[in-house]
Amino acid sequence: MKIIVAPSAGFCFGVKRAVNMALDAAEQYKPSEKLITLGPIIHNPQVVKSLEDKGVFSIDDIETGGYNSILIRSHGVKAEVMQTLKSKGVRIIDATCPFVKKAQNYINEAALKGYFIIMVGDKNHPEVQSVISFANKERFLVINNLADLEKVPVNEKLALISQTTQDVNFYKQVIDEINKIAKDKAVVFDTICDATMIKQEESRIIASNVDVMLVVGGYNSANTNKLKNICREIQHNTYHIETENEVNPEWFRNAKSVGITAGASTPDWIIEKVLKKVHDIDEAGLKRFA
Ligand code: SF4
Incomplete structure (x- = not known):
């Protein structure tokens, strides 16, 4: 494999x-x-x-x-x-993280200039709560899907910002919609961090080229869950695991290739253990058919 x-x-x-x-x-x-x-x-x-x-x-x-x-x-x-x-x-x-600090500063500045802030992210996520706390308390909206755009006030000066781990393609969709609402006058902050963009892009490419995709990371990790969703859209044989103990040999029946990606909070030693487990499963399968 x-x-x-x-x-x-x-x-x-x-x-x-x-x-x-x-x-x-x-x-x-x-x-x-x-x-x-x-x-x-x-x-x-x-x-x-x-x-x-x-x-x-x-x-x-x-x-x-x-x-x-x-x-x-x-x-x-x-x-x-x-x-x-x-x-x-x-x-x-x-x-x-300095990237989160940058987002806090953007919001602070936009709020001082009287902008109504739209933040794209999970309102319960600590990063979103920390960043949005720099907005004027009465003048912000956190959205997580396109349907939420209905709540955007149409007569306000709008500033748009994103959680640092947001799906790049989804944020682009929201930017397009906000530009329609604000007639291209919205201020858009580019706050998805490089680490997130690179991870998402690599995961997309790998998921498109393998039979099974493993996404390693905490179940509560927003960026890991985003990676899982991105990979699953491309490869339905995508599995989200926290440790090597969850790897199931059945997943690899008939598989010729497997991809492994991992969230921003997954340590190397866990990735190495998952890799070893997949190697072991592969070797055991080869011996069975030898
Ligand atoms: S994903 Fe990592 S580098 Fe990017 S903003 Fe979050 S903590 Fe910082």
């Missing part, structure tokens, strides 16, 4: 940076200063567990207390949460 692994599979720049910052901080402060992360550092249970083994735990609410240092993950936090943390005087280790 031919096995193709996407060159971009695994940690993106922002996640690598955040995980390294957490590990460095854990080394530096443990055990005298209690370090926590606000929410799991990335959407990957295996990585979260390995950080917990080093003494870095996660809390969901800053009022929980019991910490001296707090690490902000790559998704960033709401503007008001950052303000509260500053007023508490705790040490803030800000691992917000």
Whole structure:
């Protein structure tokens, strides 16, 4: 069986940076200063567990207390949460991805200029919540499908922005529709990050050329789910897995080729284990037919 692994599979720049910052901080402060992360550092249970083994735990609410240092993950936090943390005087280790920071700054600037903000993304995703918190509270809309465009106010100056992990093709569709509504006067921010675009493009190409596609990453990871949807549209034999233990030999019956891609929060060691499992399954099959 031919096995193709996407060159971009695994940690993106922002996640690598955040995980390294957490590990460095854990080394530096443990055990005298209690370090926590606000929410799991990335959407990957295996990585979260390995950080917990080093003494870095996660809390969901800053009022929980019991910490001296707090690490902000790559998704960033709401503007008001950052303000509260500053007023508490705790040490803030800000691992917000610079691409997310850029999106926050765009929104802030557009809101100050009186634009009504349309954000394309999942309103429950922490990155969207952090970015959109920089908009004027009454003057934004988060949309996730074309039907939501009905809610866009037609007489406003519109600014359009996207979650960094958005499907590029879907964002293009929304831009076209918004341009019709705003008669080409909308301000459009290009905020899908390079890492996302490269991953999506590679995954599309690989899915088009294999019999089975594996997408490796946390079930809660937005960018992994996007990759799964993109691949499944092209190759219905697409499977989303978190670890090698979920790989089912039955998936490869009659398959001549398999592709592997992975979300931005999937560590290399998990991708390697999945690759080895697929190799082992392939070898076992070859022996059976020898
Ligand atoms: S996917 Fe892009 S924006 Fe998100 S953390 Fe990675 S590099 Fe940053």
